[in-house]
Amino acid sequence: MPPKKWVWDKENGGKFANINRPISGSTHVKDLPIGQHPFQLYSQGTPNGVKVTIMFEELLNLGIQEADYDAWLIRIGDGDQFGSGFVEINPNSKIPSLLDRSEKQPIRIFESGSILLYLADKFNKFIPKKFENRTECLNWLFWQMASAPYLGGGFGHFYAYAPEKYEYPIDRFAMEVKRQLDVLDKLLSDKNFICCEEYTIADISIWSWYGALVLGRLYDAEEFLDVKTYKNVLRWAKEINDRQAVKRGIMVNKIKGNPSSQLHERHSSSDFIHKTQDKLEKL
Numbered sequence: 001m002p003p004k005k006w007v008w009d010k011e012n013g014g015k016f017a018n019i020n021r022p023i024s025g026s027t028h029v030k031d032l033p034i035g036q037h038p039f040q041l042y043s044q045g046t047p048n049g050v051k052v053t054i055m056f057e058e059l060l061n062l063g064i065q066e067a068d069y070d071a072w073l074i075r076i077g078d079g080d081q082f083g084s085g086f087v088e089i090n091p092n093s094k095i096p097s098l099l100d101r102s103e104k105q106p107i108r109i110f111e112s113g114s115i116l117l118y119l120a121d122k123f124n125k126f127i128p129k130k131f132e133n134r135t136e137c138l139n140w141l142f143w144q145m146a147s148a149p150y151l152g153g154g155f156g157h158f159y160a161y162a163p164e165k166y167e168y169p170i171d172r173f174a175m176e177v178k179r180q181l182d183v184l185d186k187l188l189s190d191k192n193f194i195c196c197e198e199y200t201i202a203d204i205s206i207w208s209w210y211g212a213l214v215l216g217r218l219y220d221a222e223e224f225l226d227v228k229t230y231k232n233v234l235r236w237a238k239e240i241n242d243r244q245a246v247k248r249g250i251m252v253n254k255i256k257g258n259p260s261s262q263l264h265e266r267h268s269s270s271d272f273i274h275k276t277q278d279k280l281e282k283l
């Protein structure tokens, strides 16, 4: 029975009990580091984080040097997102957060969808030019932003992270995630990309969650959700996975997996060769 009034139980046994609080704002004073590039990214290599690093690597791959960036690691498990400097650029204390220092006054950008749109508009890339196609691209970008919390906060939380497994929320969110995969599978049945026959921020954004899911990289849930049945999503996911910029982007700010796949901080394109964790650990 829920009590009449909710009270905060700090020790609820959940995976993120030590960092989750019902209060916003900073918990400690800490300035953010600033590097030499126009863009300063503060993030971790989660599905929301990699959207932005993939986008930067795609822009750099096109030769757009103005899109060069420093990627600083924010360890969300350690509560870095509650440092005062981070809260100044994102009062919501979530990664990814970005500072554009190339304008007269630095501009803060938070929410991964907003960051993708900002970069797409600023460089006029990975977003359709025709108004109706741009609108279709934004339909799917917003679809992803609204749908992923069911996958991450709902399914992922109760299937992988909750201290006990409860049938009701797992069933509820598994059903919703499978419905979303079916939406994508039908959409991709006669196209190579999410919209307008071009690779856009909608693909980057959706791939980072649903692509990772069908490729077996999220929550160990491939069998449970029977992801191989979503053949069109799988084909699309594999195709995007083969892009050079995607291979790079998913390494940035990554703190799990094979050390050779983890680039905790990125300040130059040569870091992918010299600064991965396997190399740093040898030093």
Ligand SMILES: N[C@@H](CCC(=O)N[C@@H](CS)C(=O)NCC(=O)O)C(=O)O
Pocket: 019, 020, 046, 047, 048, 049, 076, 081, 093, 094, 095, 096, 110, 111, 112, 113
């Ligand atoms: N809607 C936000 C969600 C961001 C988000 O939930 N970030 C997670 C990591 S994927 C985070 O920072 N979690 C830390 C926390 O909840 O304290 C976005 O897309 O940017």
